[in-house]
Each structure stands twice: as C-alpha cells, then as structure tokens.
Amino acid sequence: MKKTDIGVVGFMYGVCILFFVLSLDLKPEAQTYPRFIMAVLVALTTLYVIQMIFAARRYGVTSGMEEIFAGFLPKQFFCILAMIIVYLILMYLVGFYISTVLLMVGCLLFLRVPKWQIIVSTLAIIGLIYGAFTLFLGVKLPVGLLFK
Amino acid sequence: MLETLFLMGQGFINALSPMNLLFAAAGTAIGIVIGCLPGLSAAMGVALLLPMTFTMAPETGLIVLGAIYCGAIFGGSISAILIHTPGTPASAATAIEGYQLTLRGKAGKALAVACFSSFCGGLLSCISLYFFAPLLAQLAMKFGSPEYFWLSVFGLTIIAGVSSKSMVKGLMSGAFGLLLSTIGMDPIEGAKRFMFGQASLYEGINTTCALIGLFSMSQVLILAETKIKERAKAAKFTDKIALTGSEIKRLTPTILRSWVIGNLIGILPGAGASIACFMGYNAARQFSKHKEEFGHGSIEGVAGPEAANNAVTGGSLIPMLTLGIPGESVTAVLMGGLIIQGLQPGPELFTRYAPMTYTFFAGFVLVQFFMLGIGLLGCRGFAQISRLSDAILIPSVAVLCVVGSFAIHKNFTDVVIMMIFGIIGYMVRKFGLNPAAIVLALILGPIGEKGLRRSLVLSGGSPAILFSTPVCWVLIGLCVFGILSPIFMNRVEQKSLEQAGGGDIVAPMED
Numbered sequence: 229m230k231k232t233d234i235g236v237v238g239f240m241y242g243v244c245i246l247f248f249v250l251s252l253d254l255k256p257e258a259q260t261y262p263r264f265i266m267a268v269l270v271a272l273t274t275l276y277v278i279q280m281i282f283a284a285r286r287y288g289v290t291s292g293m294e295e296i297f298a299g300f301l302p303k304q305f306f307c308i309l310a311m312i313i314v315y316l317i318l319m320y321l322v323g324f325y326i327s328t329v330l331l332m333v334g335c336l337l338f339l340r341v342p343k344w345q346i347i348v349s350t351l352a353i354i355g356l357i358y359g360a361f362t363l364f365l366g367v368k369l370p371v372g373l374l375f376k
Numbered sequence: 377m378l379e380t381l382f383l384m385g386q387g388f389i390n391a392l393s394p395m396n397l398l399f400a401a402a403g404t405a406i407g408i409v410i411g412c413l414p415g416l417s418a419a420m421g422v423a424l425l426l427p428m429t430f431t432m433a434p435e436t437g438l439i440v441l442g443a444i445y446c447g448a449i450f451g452g453s454i455s456a457i458l459i460h461t462p463g464t465p466a467s468a469a470t471a472i473e474g475y476q477l478t479l480r481g482k483a484g485k486a487l488a489v490a491c492f493s494s495f496c497g498g499l500l501s502c503i504s505l506y507f508f509a510p511l512l513a514q515l516a517m518k519f520g521s522p523e524y525f526w527l528s529v530f531g532l533t534i535i536a537g538v539s540s541k542s543m544v545k546g547l548m549s550g551a552f553g554l555l556l557s558t559i560g561m562d563p564i565e566g567a568k569r570f571m572f573g574q575a576s577l578y579e580g581i582n583t584t585c586a587l588i589g590l591f592s593m594s595q596v597l598i599l600a601e602t603k604i605k606e607r608a609k610a611a612k613f614t615d616k617i618a619l620t621g622s623e624i625k626r627l628t629p630t631i632l633r634s635w636v637i638g639n640l641i642g643i644l645p646g647a648g649a650s651i652a653c654f655m656g657y658n659a660a661r662q663f664s665k666h667k668e669e670f671g672h673g674s675i676e677g678v679a680g681p682e683a684a685n686n687a688v689t690g691g692s693l694i695p696m697l698t699l700g701i702p703g704e705s706v707t708a709v710l711m712g713g714l715i716i717q718g719l720q721p722g723p724e725l726f727t728r729y730a731p732m733t734y735t736f737f738a739g740f741v742l743v744q745f746f747m748l749g750i751g752l753l754g755c756r757g758f759a760q761i762s763r764l765s766d767a768i769l770i771p772s773v774a775v776l777c778v779v780g781s782f783a784i785h786k787n788f789t790d791v792v793i794m795m796i797f798g799i800i801g802y803m804v805r806k807f808g809l810n811p812a813a814i815v816l817a818l819i820l821g822p823i824g825e826k827g828l829r830r831s832l833v834l835s836g837g838s839p840a841i842l843f844s845t846p847v848c849w850v851l852i853g854l855c856v857f858g859i860l861s862p863i864f865m866n867r868v869e870q871k872s873l874e875q876a877g878g879g880d881i882v883a884p885m886e887d
Contacts, residue, residue, distance in 0.1 A: 233807075244555075247570060254562075255565060265558060269552060300602065305601040308600040312774050315774075316792070319778070331771055331775065349771075364428075
C-alpha cells in the first residue's frame with residue numbers, strides 16, 4: 229500500500245461530502261440521481277480502502293512519493309505553472325498576442341533554449357494562431373482590458 | 377443494399393471535394409508530426425485540434441480528426457525507427473526491429489515498410505468499418521430508455537478498466553466523472569445543480585474544455601516536472617524509402633494477419649493500438665519464414681505491428697459511431713468532436729445523417745492514401761521534427777490549449793475550466809486514476825441519467841423496467857464482460873510484451 233493513496237481516498241470522500249452538502253439545497257426530485265452517484269463513489273472508494281488495508285497487511289506500507297515524483301523538479305514545475313497562470317491573467321489585461329509573446333519568450337528563456345530557437349518558435353506559434361484562429365476561424369481573441 | 381451502395385458512392389463524391397481533400401491532407405500531416413514527437417500522443421493531438429473543426433462542416437471536421445488519428449498512429453513509428461523512442465505507445469513494438477534496421481543502415485527500408493504496412497492496415501480496416509458499422513447501428517435502433525441507460529453503464533465499465541493499473545481506481549474515476557456530469561441543469565426537473573453561482577455552467581461542464589485540460593494541459597505539466605532531455609539525433613540515412621515487388625509479396629501474409637488482429641482489437645472495447653502492435657509483432661515472428669532475422673532487423677517485424685496498430689483505427693470507430701461506446705482514449709475524444717458538431721453517436725448516424733457518415737467513411741479511406749504519400753515523401757523531414765525539444769513543446773502546447781478552449785464560446789470561463797481540468801488531469805495521472813474514464817463519464821453521464829430517469833417516469837418509479845427486455849439483459853451481461861475484460865486484456869498485453877522482449881523500450885505515455 230502506498231501512503232499517497234490515502235490522499236486519493238481523502239479527495240474522493242471530500243468531493244462526495246462537498247456535493248452532498250450542496251445537494252441539500254436542491255429540490256427532492258433533483259437530489260436523487262446525484263446522491264445515487266455519490267453513493268456509488270463512496271462505495272467504490274470504501275472498496276479501495278479495504279483493498280489498501282489488505283495490501284498493507286500483505287506487502288507493508290510504502291510512501292509512494294518517490295515513485296510518483298521520481299525526477300520531479302519543484303522549481304521548474306512551479307515556475308512554469310506560475311508562468312501559465314500569470315499568462316492567463318495577463319491575457320485578460322493586455323490581450324492575447326502580447327501575453328503569448330511574453331509567455332513564449334519567458335518560458336523558453338527559463339528553460340535555456342537557444343535564442344534563435346526562441347525567436348523562431350515564438351514567431352511560428354504567433355503565425356499559426358493568427359492564421360488558423362484569427363484569419364481562418366474568425367475568432368476574436370482577447371484584446372485585453374487595457375486596450376478596450 | 378442498393379441504397380447503401382448509393383450512399384457509399386455519394387460519400388466518395390463528397391469526400392473528393394477540394395476542401396475535404398485539402399483538410400484530409402493537412403490533418404494527416406499534422407497527425408504525423410504529433411505522432412513522431414515523443415512528448416505528444418494521438419488523444420492529445422485530437423483534443424488539442426478539436427476546436428479548429430468547429431466551423432467546418434461536420435463531415436469535414438470528422439475527416440480532419442480521423443486524419444490526425446491515423447497520422448499520429450503512423451507517425452509514432454518514425455521516431456521509433458530512427459531514434460529508438462516510440463512517438464506513441466502504439467509504435468513500441470515497431471522500435472524493436474525498426475531500430476535494428478536503422479543500425480544496419482536500412483532506415484529507409486524500415487520507414488518504407490512502416491508506411492506501406494500502416495497504409496494497408498488502415499485501408500483494410502475501412503472494410504470492416506463499412507461492413508459492421510451499419511449492422512450494429514440496425515441493432516441499436518431497437519433501443520429504448522432502459523437500454524440506453526445500460527449502454528451508458530456498459531461504456532463506463534469498459535473505459536474505467538482501460539489504462540488503469542487498478543480496476544477499482546478506474547471505476548472510481550468513472551464515478552467521479554459522473555458526479556461532475558451532474559453539474560448544470562437537471563435534465564428532467566430543470567433545476568440548477570452545483571453551479572457555484574456560475575451562469576456559464578448552466579449547460580454543464582464543457583466537454584471540449586475538459587478534454588483539452590485532461591489530455592493536453594496535463595501533458596504540459598507532466599513535461600514541465602522533469603529535466604528536459606536532449607533527444608537522440610535522428611539517424612541519417614541514404615538508402616531509398618521504397619519497397620521491391622518481392623518484399624511486398626513477402627510482407628503480404630504478415631499484413632493480412634495483422635489486419636485481422638488489429639481489427640478485432642479495435643472493435644473489442646477496452647483494447648487499443650498499444651496492445652495490437654505487440655500482438656501483431658508476435659504473430660509476425662511466429663509465422664515468419666525468416667525467424668533468424670528477428671532481433672537483428674526484420675522487415676516483417678516492422679510490418680506486423682504497424683499494420684496491426686493502424687488496423688485498430690477503423691475497428692475502434694465501429695462501437696463509437698454505432699453505440700456511442702468509445703473503446704479507448706482517442707475514440708473518446710473523437711466522440712466528443714462528434715457531439716460538439718451536434719451529432720449523437722448511434723443509429724441516427726446511419727439514417728438521418730447517413731450521407732455525412734458515409735462521406736466521413738470515404739474520407740477515412742482517402743486519409744490512408746494521404747498517409748502513404750505524405751509518409752513516403754516527408755519521412756526525412758518528419759525525422760528532424762521528431763527531435764523537437766520538450767522545452768519548446770511546453771509553452772507551445774500551453775498556448776494552443778488556451779486559444780483552443782477560448783475559441784469554443786469565446787469566453788474566458790472556458791479557459792479557466794480547461795486550466796482546472798489540466799491540474800485535475802495532472803493529479804489524476806500522477807496518482808493512477810484514469811482521465812479517459814472521467815471524460816467518458818462526462819459524455820455518457822447525461823445520456824445515462826436521461827435513460828434512467830425517463831425509464832423510471834415511464835414505469836411509475838419501478839426499477840423493474842430496467843430489466844424488462846432481452847436487450848437489457850444482453851447489455852447487463854456486456855457490463856459484466858466490460859468489468860472483467862481489463863483483467864484478461866492486461867494478461868494478454870503482459871504476455872505479448874514478454875514474448876516480444878520489448879520491455880526495454882520506453883513507451884512515452886498512455887494512449
């Protein structure tokens with residue numbers, strides 16, 4: 229049994245509790261089906277807990293973290309995740325194209341990609357999106373609050 | 377019969393329109409590029425490019441998605457042969473003999489065999505698509521609300537078992553997806569459910585956003601978490617990318633065997649191209665007259681897996697189009713594309729929308745020819761693309777995920793939903809749950825709910841209606857089969873892998 233599975237089980241029970249609490253506000257007729265699904269999820273999660281207990285008795289308990297996060301680089305991962313989240317916020321403020329250039333250049337510089345590749349990749353992505361989405365599909369991409 | 381022949385002919389006339397041909401060619405090329413990049417998978421490619429098909433006619437959109445699917449399955453063989461890293465798990469067995477041929481200076485020959493076998497496997501799979509799909513659709517016409525309920529349960533039992541090491545975890549993923557599918561308006565009462573004050577959730581969670589997040593954005597996060605690896609330099613080759621008549625004659629029995637294997641695997645829910653390729657390889661080795669060549673670069677060892685994995689494509693479309701049961705991740709994404717076009721998989725595709733469906737079938741046939749042509753002519757170029765660094769893929773795919781999810785309704789909420797599902801997808805994959813089961817539950821959940829609740833309304837609340845017809849019992853039996861089949865399939869895959877000795881080849885990711 230892996231300790232990380234306790235997190236999975238906790239998450240599933242947590243989701244069920246959240247939806248159950250939210251379902252209290254629903255009309256009785258609208259409650260039945262979601263509660264049936266919750267019951268199924270609780271039953272399956274409990275079945276998994278039983279499997280975990282048996283596995284713990286038979287094979288012992290391991291952390292599981294080393295296996296799941298082997299080679300995990302926290303600095304790189306969280307920086308890229310943060311860049312993507314900042315990108316979404318910037319997109320809302322300064323528009324799609326400016327924020328995309330900033331993400332591409334920032335992310336590629338962070339990952340130490342050679343400069344000529346940064347320029348080519350950024351131009352290729354911008355060109356692809358402009359051609360496919362703006363020209364072909366006619367999608368009006370966000371211009372940003374600052375330029376509205 | 378005559379009507380079907382007429383529809384088939386009409387389908388080819390429609391599919392041969394310049395626009396359809398152009399998109400089929402572009403889709404195939406994009407698919408090959410996605411396939412030959414070890415960081416990307418077929419399901420991810422189809423999910424990522426799904427929004428681009430919105431404004432197209434349904435048949436054109438489906439042809440593009442089918443082309444990406446076929447192209448990606450073939451494309452995986454290019455990096456498997458040249459850099460010993462399969463672009464997709466479907467090409468894992470190809471790397472065994474393909475790379476040996478490359479080491480012997482016969483990379484061109486290996487690529488030609490892969491291309492020709494993929495073409496034959498894909499083309500032959502179209503025969504079963506034309507033959508079996510309408511038959512199964514006729515059966516589905518007899519379905520009522522109780523049958524649709526069981527059908528959705530059947531679909532969930534299948535996908536829940538696929539790709540998960542633990543079957544219970546797979547089923548938990550399915551149930552989690554079903555719970556998420558209850559977000560939005562109640563289909564019978566019209567009451568708002570679990571909308572967290574967001575009016576944009578009125579119609580439920582947008583399936584395309586969920587698909588892009590679960591398959592594509594999660595992959596960005598997976599690529600971002602580890603050290604960026606330098607890819608091996610693709611081997612330069614000077615030999616011709618061509619086959620002689622005698623080689624084609626030698627490969628024919630292998631290709632035919634692999635076609636049968638791939639097709640059956642494709643139709644069988646819960647099995648996919650990654651299983652078919654190893655079974656194709658084993659069959660090729662078992663029946664070969666040149667067994668001594670295996671392990672040192674056998675052209676039959678390349679043809680077997682490549683014909684088998686491409687034969688899966690047509691077969692896997694059959695249960696998806698006729699019953700709405702996708703047997704693997706890629707067809708689940710394709711089904712999402714079908715629903716987005718306003719089409720419901722099932723018998724209607726062969727009655728009301730028959731011209732569209734047969735145009736798609738004809739387009740699927742033409743895609744195989746594009747795959748052969750583009751594959752043979754562009755192999756050298758694709759070989760260079762397969763070296764593209766993950767560092768470039770990370771921001772590029774992230775941008776495409778964002779723009780793709782925004783393009784659906786042109787609103788920012790969809791982008792946020794995609795991002796949330798991206799993080800859920802990442803966690804789900806890390807902790808051994810199954811993203812494909814979640815997606816399928818999001819798609820099948822509303823169908824099952826409507827089927828169940830309508831049945832109960834019809835019967836005055838008695839659940840006996842769910843067991844009232846022989847078809848219901850057949851479907852219940854299939855549900856039991858669906859739950860048990862992953863156990864059998866895992867054994868088959870493990871056995872094939874051991875026999876092929878392909879355990880040392882690192883499959884880049886799940887299908």
